[in-house]
Structure formats: C-alpha cells, structure tokens
Amino acid sequence: MASIRLSVPKTAMKGEIIELKALIQHPMESGYRRGSRGEQIPRNIITRFECVYDDEVVFSADFHPAIAADPFLTFYTRAVRSGTLAFRWTDQHGEMWSDTASLTVT
Amino acid sequence: MPDHSAQPEKTFSRRALIRLGAGSVLIAATPLPAFATPDDVKAAQQELFGSRVIREGRVTLKLPAIAENGYSVPFSVDIDSPMTEEDHVRQIAIFSPRNPIANVARFQFGPRAGRAAVATRIRLGGTQAVQAVAEMNDGSLWSGSAQTVVTLAACVVL
C-alpha cells in the first residue's frame, strides 16, 4: 500500500481559492535506468492523477517518466460546498491508489 | 591495504586524477538513450495542438537557477488568467528539449480551479530551458520557458 500524504484545509469560505497538496510514494521508474548487470529496468510509472470534488474532476494531470519519484503536486480549487475531496492516482498497468479528505465550506 | 595504482613519478595532481578517473567511469557507466531535441518538442507540441500559432506570454515557469540533482528539480508554472467560465485555462503541457522524451507532463484545469498554477518535481537530463504551452478555452495558445543548470553529482556510484 503506497504511502499517501494530503494537505487540504479543514475549512474554507465559499468561493475562496484553496491550496491542495498531494504526495504519494512511488518509484516512478523511468525505464531509462540500468541495473547492476546492465539490464534495462522496465518503466513503471503513475500516468494519471485526478482530484474529484463535488462530483467533478476539478484538476487532473498526465504524467510522463520525467515526473520525479514520489510524485508531489500543489494545485488549487475553489471552495464551493462542504464535502469530500477524492485524490486518485492510476499507473500504467491500471493499478489505482486513492485517498480522501473532508472540507467544510462556510 | 588500499590499492595504490598511481606511480610515484607521475606529476598528476590528486584532483586531476580524480576528474579523469571519475569522468571516464561516468561515460562508461551511463546508459545512453537518445536524447530529445528541440525538433522533438515541436513534434510533441504539434501532436497536442496541431499547427495553431503559439504566442509567448502569460505563462510563468519557475525553476532553480542551479538544480542540485537532475533526478528531482522543483518546478512550478503559473498562468495569468481570471479563471472564469468565460475566460480560463483548459490545460498546460510541459516540454523538455533535452530529456529522453520531450513530454514531461500535462495538467488540466477548468473554471473551478480558481488558479491555473501547479508545482511539482521533475527530472531533467541536463542543463536546458523547460518550456510550457497553455491552451485557453478560446483555443488560443500561450507559452513560457525557464532555464536551469543541471549539475553532476560529485561521487558517481556505479
């Protein structure tokens, strides 16, 4: 189970632009490295990230091997109503990790 | 007993010997994928945006002047846009003219984003100017770039 860290404010005013941070443990193996015997280490990367809030994907990203290991993202969204923010990562094999955080909007 | 391969008569300074030794080892050990060229960046941009005109401006990229290590370089992009329903950024694509492949990442926004800005950490295969192209909801394209120097680690471990 990959370690995930989320930074979401607990509360926000309606209409306020809030800063969100997401960090997930993943080697993001580029596919360009070689092992100790010269063998090419196969690519193994997260390819897609989505943040779902209030039934809508409010931010998403497509990753290529140039995204550093343990991918880190800071992005923004407008606080519209209280609810759950879902953060989803999918890798090239279709494996998925996700976590959620609650936001109270006043 | 440590290996002492240099003969006493040689006048090489210690520093020169280290540079020589480490340098040649680096060349032998580094796998050499073909690196991207600025043409590959153009091709990647055309694949995404067709042959629409790309104007410079509105896009600010931030990279450190010197990247401590090419494996993880802090990077941020901020696009000047009110992010309203009528006027917002749809997506931004990041390109490298020197990594093995030109595409670095693509970020999708929308009016709910509030701010078209992202920060992350990227890998850079050498000193270069990273480029970004933003697509607005009216289809217009804007670009920006930032230069960084990527240094080599001191002690290369095989």
Next chain:
Amino acid sequence: MIRLSPALAVAALIAACSPSPAQTAGTDLAAADLRSGYTFLTAETQAMQDDSFANPGYLWVDRGAVLFESRAGDAPSCASCHGEGLTGIAASYPAIDETSGDLLNLEGRINQCRIRHQNLSALDYENDDLLALTAFIANQSAGMPVSVSIDGAATAHYRNGRDYFFTRRGQFNLSCHQCHDENTGKRLRGDTISQGHGNGFPAYRLEWQTLGSLQRRIRDCDAGVRAEPNAFGDPTYIDLELYLSSRASGLDMESPAVRR
C-alpha cells in the same frame, strides 16, 4: 617528470599506503566548527527538507507510525512496550546492547527487538518497513542534539570507527578525513563537500530517489573512492557510525533530512 630511485619509490609507495601516525592522531572537528549537511544544500533543497509536507521522507515516517502500532500476526506491537514513544532515543545511537555486549545502530536495535520480543525475523537493510520504522523513531529525536556514549565497552568501537575514518582506501586512495575534514566547502564537480555527518539519516537522497539508511550512504562513499564496499551492517560500519555520531555531537538530529 620527477625521477625517483627504485628504493625511494618503494618507500614512497609504502608510506602512502599505510596511515601515518599523524593521520590516526589527527584532530577531530572542533565543536564550534560543526556544520550539518543541511548548510551545504541549495536554498531549494533546504526548503524541501523544511516543508514537512513536501519532504518525501515523511511518507516513511507516516508508514513507520502505522507499523509501530500494528501487530504482525500474534506478535505484540512495538507500541505495546513503547506506548509512550521513543523520544530522544535515536539521538543516543549507536549504543552498546547490555544483554549481548554488541554495538548496535538503530536498525540493529529494531531488528533485535523484533527477534527477541516480537518473535519476528530481522529485516534487511533498505527494506521499506525497516526504513519506515527507522525514519519514525529517528524523527522522534528531530531537533535534539546527537549525544552518544563512547565510554566503557563503546571505547574500542569508537577507536575502530575513527581509524576507519582516517584510513585511505580505494583506487583514489582517499580517507573520509581528507574530503570531510580537510576539504569541506570545496567543490567536487557541482557539489560542495560537506563535513560528512550522519545526523540527517535515514535521509531522502535525491541521488537515490528514495529514503535510505546511513549504511547505504557509507557504502556509496566507499564506492565513490572506488573501494569495495563492506556488506550492509558490517561491524566496522557500525563502529564508523559510532565515530560519526560522536564527531557530530551537539548537532541537531534532522531525520528525515533531504540530501543530494
């Protein structure tokens, strides 16, 4: 070209190979001159360490906190004995284990607890769980000064570790002392040579693209001077860790640090 007679050449060769009395009796860094590896980083990398969210090392600290509380099968959890936490403990390691008389570093101590009190097997170095537990426990000493004992049974280990630090090795024929005492602040390619303290370990090293132990770092140093690294957990390396900790006395623990 300097031309030496064969006899002189051989003498020079032997003199260069063996540590001279001056080296092993060399002076250690003065306490006032101690500088953490943190001070040799660029501003951006320092910011990455300081930001407890952006610092990827905390992924392991978080995981370690979970492992600390959890039970593996019937085994008691770490928390069942150490419920009040292990604040300050990591700052005193490596330390002599009273029961066995061995010098143990933090990884060795965790493994010994697993075997002796939890009926679990030891974890290999760089195993993700061991890194997580080490990071969690070391982080509980963050901000506290490194403070190890080199008295009693530890003295011989300290001396052995110190000898290692001052001995030339590898194809480059360099000792730790030469780079990390005599040439700190100078450049080696793009890097500025630090004093080589271990107060930030386990650390997230950008070069490794992951968190790793001080043992791994020491092995990389040996490989860096083109010496055959010893195995992970080699007793000489544990002795070296004790010397390094003593040498860094007073510096704040920083794990999980970010390093190049």
